[in-house]
Amino acid sequence: MTNPILKINDVTKIYGEGDNKVVAVDSVTLSITRGEVLLIMGPSGSGKTTLLSMMGCILRPTKGDVVVDEQLITDFTEDALPDIRKRYFGFVFQSFNLFPSLKAVENVELVLRLKNHDKKEMRKEALKLLETVGLGKRTNFYPEDLSGGEKQRVAFARALAGEPAIILADEPTGNLDSKTGMMVLKLLRDIAENFEKAVAIVSHDPKALDTAHRVVHLEDGRIKA
Numbered sequence: 280m281t282n283p284i285l286k287i288n289d290v291t292k293i294y295g296e297g298d299n300k301v302v303a304v305d306s307v308t309l310s311i312t313r314g315e316v317l318l319i320m321g322p323s324g325s326g327k328t329t330l331l332s333m334m335g336c337i338l339r340p341t342k343g344d345v346v347v348d349e350q351l352i353t354d355f356t357e358d359a360l361p362d363i364r365k366r367y368f369g370f371v372f373q374s375f376n377l378f379p380s381l382k383a384v385e386n387v388e389l390v391l392r393l394k395n396h397d398k399k400e401m402r403k404e405a406l407k408l409l410e411t412v413g414l415g416k417r418t419n420f421y422p423e424d425l426s427g428g429e430k431q432r433v434a435f436a437r438a439l440a441g442e443p444a445i446i447l448a449d450e451p452t453g454n455l456d457s458k459t460g461m462m463v464l465k466l467l468r469d470i471a472e473n474f475e476k477a478v479a480i481v482s483h484d485p486k487a488l489d490t491a492h493r494v495v496h497l498e499d500g501r502i503k504a
């Protein structure tokens with residue numbers, strides 16, 4: 280068994296103070312390993328997005344540690360975090376977040392550019408990534424001309440840009456019909472297994488259970504036994 284690429288140890292996030300204080304995530308410990316899909320389930324407001332944001336070094340915990348590839352992120356300064364995110368993480372959101380004025384291939388290239396990818400190789404790499412997610416025939420389409428499932432696959436190609444070890448997806452099927460949602464979840468699992476990525480998916484959808492190697496249930500910010 281290889282070491283986890285991402286660990287969070289006894290992590291708590293508290294928003295606000297006084298009467299407005301919300302303990303969004305409460306003493307959560309978990310880890311993910313390359314090749315594995317972890318599913319995070321739980322009702323609305325249970326702290327899933329907050330947890331995923333801390334896992335992705337987007338949000339700092341109030342208490343507890345995040346460890347990425349054996350590096351204790353707690354010790355890093357704020358201006359070191361963008362590099363950690365670029366190097367280790369690909370993010371996928373419910374709303375796809377594609378640039379409408381850019382073709383599929385250009386949407387992927389944009390992220391490669393942000394990740395300082397070799398300029399001359401960018402187009403080739405973007406096409407390869409779209410091929411990987413089964414969109415080799417749609418590379419010159421604009422987002423508005425793609426179906427929901429295809430848009431989400433462009434988002435996956437983008438998340439894979441720069442070969443991050445970890446993919447974090449917040450409700451990736453939230454805007455898809457259930458058949459397309461299943462397809463997209465299966466693709467995430469294939470990505471985890473074929474490319475040795477550690478994948479964490481937040482979802483309400485019980486169908487997502489079939490595609491995960493491991494599941495945690497959150498309730499009021501805590502992992503339910």
Ligand SMILES: Nc1ncnc2c1ncn2[C@@H]1O[C@H](COP(=O)(O)OP(=O)(O)OP(=O)(O)O)[C@@H](O)[C@H]1O
Binds near residue numbers: 295301303322329330
């Ligand atoms: N920026 C914020 N400031 C204050 N409270 C927040 C903030 N973000 C989230 N919360 C609160 O923290 C709790 C957890 O929110 P979070 O968004 O993590 O839940 P969630 O499980 O992702 O919900 P959903 O399924 O609706 O997306 C909620 O009570 C929410 O109101």
Ligand SMILES: [Mg+2]
Binds near residue numbers: 329
């Ligand atoms: Mg959420």
